[in-house]
Amino acid sequence: MGAQDVLTRKTGVITGDDVMKLFQHARENKYAIPAINVTSSSTVVAALEAARDKKSPIILQTSQGGAAYFAGKGVSNDTPHKQFASIQGAIAAAHYIRAIAPAYGIPVVLHTDHCAHKLLPWLDGMLDADEAYFKEHGEPLFSSHMIDLSEEPKDENIKTTAKYLERAAPMKQWLEMEIGITGGEEDGVNNEDVDNASLYTQPEDIYDVYSALSAISPYFSIAAAFGNVHGVYKPGNVKLHPELLQKHQKYAKEKIGGSDEKPLFLVFHGGSGSTKQEFSDAISYGVVKVNLDTDLQWAYLTGIRDYVLTKKDYIKTQVGNPDGEDKPNKKYFDPRVWVREGEKTMSARVQEALIDFNTANQL
Ligand SMILES: O=C(CO)COP(=O)(O)O
Ligand SMILES: O=C[C@H](O)COP(=O)(O)O
Ligand SMILES: [Zn+2]
Numbered sequence: 001m002g003a004q005d006v007l008t009r010k011t012g013v014i015t016g017d018d019v020m021k022l023f024q025h026a027r028e029n030k031y032a033i034p035a036i037n038v039t040s041s042s043t044v045v046a047a048l049e050a051a052r053d054k055k056s057p058i059i060l061q062t063s064q065g066g067a068a069y070f071a072g073k074g075v076s077n078d079t080p081h082k083q084f085a086s087i088q089g090a091i092a093a094a095h096y097i098r099a100i101a102p103a104y105g106i107p108v109v110l111h112t113d114h115c116a117h118k119l120l121p122w123l124d125g126m127l128d129a130d131e132a133y134f135k136e137h138g139e140p141l142f143s144s145h146m147i148d149l150s151e152e153p154k155d156e157n158i159k160t161t162a163k164y165l166e167r168a169a170p171m172k173q174w175l176e177m178e179i180g181i182t183g184g185e186e187d188g189v190n191n192e193d194v195d196n197a198s199l200y201t202q203p204e205d206i207y208d209v210y211s212a213l214s215a216i217s218p219y220f221s222i223a224a225a226f227g228n229v230h231g232v233y234k235p236g237n238v239k240l241h242p243e244l245l246q247k248h249q250k251y252a253k254e255k256i257g258g259s260d261e262k263p264l265f266l267v268f269h270g271g272s273g274s275t276k277q278e279f280s281d282a283i284s285y286g287v288v289k290v291n292l293d294t295d296l297q298w299a300y301l302t303g304i305r306d307y308v309l310t311k312k313d314y315i316k317t318q319v320g321n322p323d324g325e326d327k328p329n330k331k332y333f334d335p336r337v338w339v340r341e342g343e344k345t346m347s348a349r350v351q352e353a354l355i356d357f358n359t360a361n362q363l
């Protein structure tokens, strides 16, 4: 049975029970859905096109910075209130994605990324929009959000995350949380020198999260750190231990005492630069979502870079190129031509991820 067979809404942005059913389908069929950081309509369509062509579901997410970029760098994030641009940008992205996703014929999870403690006003603003949308449409605007209090003490992380899950639960909205730290940089915070132990979450901590959150709602997932790092570094610098995830599942199963071999929904952050083996190991241990950003930023650039380099003599002036000094260059400098080259290379890289994560042909 394909993913669309288990969904009530088969195309466009899905919410509530459909999100649960999609993640269950992924866990059972051993695939993970790539979560793509989108910053513009152009990166949205590049991701959607790849998912459509590979017959896959997809997750589109904005980070706090990506959401502000969606609003436009000229919009303030301080006035008239904190996180103004990030809230408005995320809402704009959500409406755009909701409107265009059905045209691609695939199910889409609309998500937001990270959100450290200092950024909670961003999450609050989006939840206000979710509740307003819920009143009108019976579902939240976003399928899901992430809250990332991984840099706070464990009790504080779990307590505050639980509070947010209580707010999301009546809307059957999914919440992703993080415990153990993702290295590299996120939300503008540099975690490159974080102590090694916090890069690897322990099974007891995961179970504490599970027991606190499952008492509130079943709609949650855990980004457990197993050496993950944002960004791409020289080979050998990042030491992933996906086998830790298997320990988490075993420990949780023993504690819960049910027959479910993989009771947890797990999330893999820092997907860029990881190996196919690391992906398939992690997915076999219950990872249902893999975040991929840096490799796609790079892929998007390469198409535009190569276009500019190969067409350089056609884009120096509006008129005049190697074919004749009176030749117009309009068809070379039209953004629909050169931005499209970035979309093509980004889309091809998303397709590669869909194959690596075993998501292709799962619809
Ligand atoms: O985890 C990510 C976004 O939350 C993406 O990480 P990468 O940029 O390393 O792919
Ligand atoms: O957190 C990781 C993602 O790559 C988002 O990064 P960002 O804060 O630069 O948008
Ligand atoms: Zn984090």
Ligand SMILES: [Zn+2]
Binding pocket: 114, 182, 186, 230, 269, 270, 291
């Ligand atoms: Zn991340």
